[in-house]
Amino acid sequence: MNNLQLEFKASFPKIIFNEPLKKHCTFGIGGAADFFYPATKNKEIKDLIRFANKYKVPFITIGKGSNILFHDHGFRGLVINIKIEKITFHKDSVEAEAGASIAKLIFESIKHGFNGLEKWVGLPGTVGGAVFGNAGCNGLEVKDCLIKSTLLEAFTGKEKKVDNKYFRYKYRHSILKEEPETILSATFRLQKNKLNPEEQRKIMEEIQKFRLDQQPKGSSSGSFFKNPSKDQPAGYLIDQVHLKGQQIGQAKISEKHGNFFLNLGGATAQDILSLAQLAKEKVKERFGLVLEEEVRIIPEQGL
Ligand SMILES: Cc1cc2nc3c(=O)[nH]c(=O)nc-3n(C[C@H](O)[C@H](O)[C@H](O)COP(=O)(O)OP(=O)(O)OC[C@H]3O[C@@H](n4cnc5c(N)ncnc54)[C@H](O)[C@@H]3O)c2cc1C
The missing domain is CATH 3.30.465.10 (Uridine Diphospho-n-acetylenolpyruvylglucosamine Reductase; domain 3)
Structure with missing residues (x-):
């Protein structure tokens, strides 16, 4: 264990090192977080934030990971997974x-x-x-x-x-x-x-x-992009540029709903981002509209 790991362990015995983030998001994608903590008390969260700031460790808080795309190299910091449900x-x-x-x-x-x-x-x-x-x-x-x-x-x-x-x-x-x-x-x-x-x-x-009826089954984050307007939802725009069913690596734009990006099994974050970039370019070219991500993309070094 390095010094920071020792400090973490001494203050927070429940801390997990090198936890694969793909286990904690509905996309099922993402490398390991240096530090991962399933928090079951509010006091733990407060103490973790103070600790992270003291040692200059970037941190993020997550719930069920249903609106997140983690990086293929994971997160060089602390992920606090809130498990408090009262x-x-x-x-x-x-x-x-x-x-x-x-x-x-x-x-x-x-x-x-x-x-x-x-x-x-x-x-x-x-x-x-x-x-x-x-x-x-x-x-x-x-x-x-x-x-x-x-x-x-x-x-x-x-x-x-x-x-x-x-x-x-x-x-x-x-x-x-x-x-x-x-x-x-x-x-x-x-x-x-x-x-x-x-x-x-x-x-x-x-x-x-x-x-x-409308949404596909499988590993996704729900709608990948925000809808530019009610009349022109992102799924419709992606359909209009003929990208439904488009696949890069193990990532695919659903045939059922153009705004659902699916991990077919073993997709990388880069596969998803390449598909997203393709959709953005085609929609911009055809409609002059800029698609904006609804899903939260978490960079390896933190936000
Ligand atoms: C199949 C499917 C269908 C969906 N349908 C919808 C829909 O109809 N409408 C809709 O709005 N969304 C939808 N979503 C997206 C998602 O479910 C929502 O955005 C949901 O609210 C995210 O909650 P979460 O706990 O999973 O957040 P996470 O994915 O864990 O986190 C999302 C963001 O919130 C932040 N966050 C989480 N908890 C905290 C906290 N306690 N304090 C501070 N920041 C925090 C995280 O840092 C991250 O930036 C869908 C997703 C899927 C997979």
């Missing part, structure tokens, strides 16, 4: 820790007689990932229902409470994409018994069916 209901809201999955959040809300989040059925990932990227679908984005959140400052690890406005939400964008901070928890607005369980079930079944 969910607490209030009169007309729910507070969820960052590691709670959206699926669990919906399930628990319904169990407690609440409505409001069922449109997110089938949205993979955690509360932290959703709040970070203003995730959403079927007309409901985080920006529409987030009340407040608890964050940790990037350099001090100090806790702070912020409201919805703090995030400066836009389509698949928050201020945290420019100035990363760690999300510990978030509170969402809910309604009590507005829909009966049968109505809720119907809405969710329809959405699930739509997803199954």
